[in-house]
Amino acid sequence: MGLEGMTRVTALECARYFLTKPDREAGDDITHLKLQKLCYYAQAWHLALHNEPLFAGHIEAWTHGPVCVDLWHNYRDYGANPIPSPTPDEFDCEALAEEDRVFLDEVWNAYGVYTAKYLEGLTHQERPWLEARRSGRRDTVIAPDSMREYYASVTDR
Numbered sequence: 045m046g047l048e049g050m051t052r053v054t055a056l057e058c059a060r061y062f063l064t065k066p067d068r069e070a071g072d073d074i075t076h077l078k079l080q081k082l083c084y085y086a087q088a089w090h091l092a093l094h095n096e097p098l099f100a101g102h103i104e105a106w107t108h109g110p111v112c113v114d115l116w117h118n119y120r121d122y123g124a125n126p127i128p129s130p131t132p133d134e135f136d137c138e139a140l141a142e143e144d145r146v147f148l149d150e151v152w153n154a155y156g157v158y159t160a161k162y163l164e165g166l167t168h169q170e171r172p173w174l175e176a177r178r179s180g181r182r183d184t185v186i187a188p189d190s191m192r193e194y195y196a197s198v199t200d201r
Contacts, residue, residue: 052090052144055099057113058083060135061148063127065156073126075106077161081167084110084186088172091188092195098147102185105176109167110186129164169186170194 060083066072090098101114167173172190
C-alpha cells in the first residue's frame with residue numbers, strides 16, 4: 045500500500061497541529077525529536093484504524109527512531125531546541141476537518157505527555173522500526189503495511 049493516494053492532511057499540517065498543543069506558559073514544549081515521533085504515531089495509527097495514510101510521504105527508520113524526511117528538512121535547524129508554535133498566519137487549526145482534529149487530539153492525548161526520549165525508546169521496541177532497521181541503513185523506509193499491521197494487532201489485544 046503506497047502513500048501516493050488521497051490523504052487527509054499534509055505532514056506539515058500534522059506537525060503544526062501538534063505544535064499548537066503544548067501549554068507553553070507552563071513550560072511545555074516540543075523538540076524536533078518529539079515532533080517526529082508524534083507524527084509517526086499519527087500516521088501509524090491512522091493506517092491501523094482507517095486503512096489509509098493520514099499524510100503523504102514516507103517515514104524512515106533513523107538511529108533515533110522514525111523520521112518523516114519532509115518534516116526533518118523543515119525543522120532541522122532547531123536541533124534539540126524547542127520548536128515554537130506556528131503563528132496564525134502560518135497555520136489555522138480550524139482549517140483541518142473536525143474529524144482530523146479529533147484524531148490528532150487522540151494521538152496527542154496518548155503520546156503528548158511523554159518525553160522525546162521516552163517516545164524514541166518506545167519506537168525502538170516496536171516491530172515496524174525494528175524491521176526497517178535490520179538493513180542497517182538510516183534511509184530505510186518503514187513500510188506502511190508494517191505500521192498498519194503492527195498497530196492494528198495492538199488494538200486487538
